[in-house]
Amino acid sequence: MQNKILYNSKEAAKPKTMDGWLSADGHFWPNKDDPKFAEHHARWGGCTHKICECGNEHEKHYTICTACRNKKAKERYGAMPFQEYNGEPVCIFQSDIYFFSEEDIEDYARDNEIDFAALELVVCEPNYMRCFEIDDMYADELPEDQYVSDVAPDIAAKAEELNELILKEKPILSWRPGKHRTEYRG
Ligand SMILES: [Zn+2]
Numbered sequence: 527m528q529n530k531i532l533y534n535s536k537e538a539a540k541p542k543t544m545d546g547w548l549s550a551d552g553h554f555w556p557n558k559d560d561p562k563f564a565e566h567h568a569r570w571g572g573c574t575h576k577i578c579e580c581g582n583e584h585e586k587h588y589t590i591c592t593a594c595r596n597k598k599a600k601e602r603y604g605a606m607p608f609q610e611y612n613g614e615p616v617c618i619f620q621s622d623i624y625f626f627s628e629e630d631i632e633d634y635a636r637d638n639e640i641d642f643a644a645l646e647l648v649v650c651e652p653n654y655m656r657c658f659e660i661d662d663m664y665a666d667e668l669p670e671d672q673y674v675s676d677v678a679p680d681i682a683a684k685a686e687e688l689n690e691l692i693l694k695e696k697p698i699l700s701w702r703p704g705k706h707r708t709e710y711r712g
Contacts, residue, residue, distance in 0.1 A: 603646050609706035611647070616710070617703050619646040624701060631710045642710045649708045650701040657689040 531537045546556035547564045550572030555564035575583045578591035588595070603619045616631070617624045625631045625647075635642055660674045660682065668674070675682035 600646075603648075603707055606648070606705060606707040609649050609708050611649075611708045611710050615650040615701045616647040616708060617650055617701070619648050619703070619707070624650065628710065632712070642712055645710065647708045647710060648703045649706045651704040652698040653700045653702055655692050655697040655699055657692050658685050660685045 544556050545561075546554055546558075547561075547568030548554050549568040549570075553568065553571050555568045555571075557564050570586070573586055576586050578584050578594055580591060580594055582591035582593060584591035590598070599620060613628065615624060615626050623634070625634065631642070631645070631647075634640075635645060661668070664674055668677070673682070674685070
């Protein structure tokens with residue numbers, strides 16, 4: 527039989543306070559087994575800024591400050607192998623600014639009052655038109671051991687013909703940043 531406990535008795539309930547961390551945004555993290563965990567989450571929730579390894583403050587969602595980010599980006603750019611500029615499309619490192627002619631580069635440098643050497647140019651690589659992989663396109667609908675050529679041989683042959691034309695003409699659809707840095711010297 528269960529022991530009898532009266533509503534107003536000390537046995538029924540006793541006051542208890544719980545240790546933990548309250549963040550500035552009103553969230554309570556109880557210490558439970560790991561006070562460090564609770565403190566970290568409360569501080570993270572309540573803060574807006576952190577201190578960078580260099581001592582500068584930065585917004586909490588970045589791991590380092592703007593100055594350190596710029597410095598690291600400069601180092602990454604400098605570490606890319608150099609290739610002489612030969613008039614091919616180039617872009618500014620880590621940007622969506624592309625130049626398709628010397629004139630484009632000169633206009634941009636003049637409008638932004640920036641030296642050619644400071645532009646941090648990257649040689650671009652072409653995005654070629656891809657071939658049609660019709661067996662992949664219809665893989666979900668095709669029976670496991672069949673190809674488009676089994677079901678629709680004329681269409682498979684046309685696709686093959688189209689792919690041959692794509693490989694022969696190699697149309698360039700667009701450009702993407704490549705792996706080499708370059709410099710326009712004017
Ligand atoms: Zn920093």
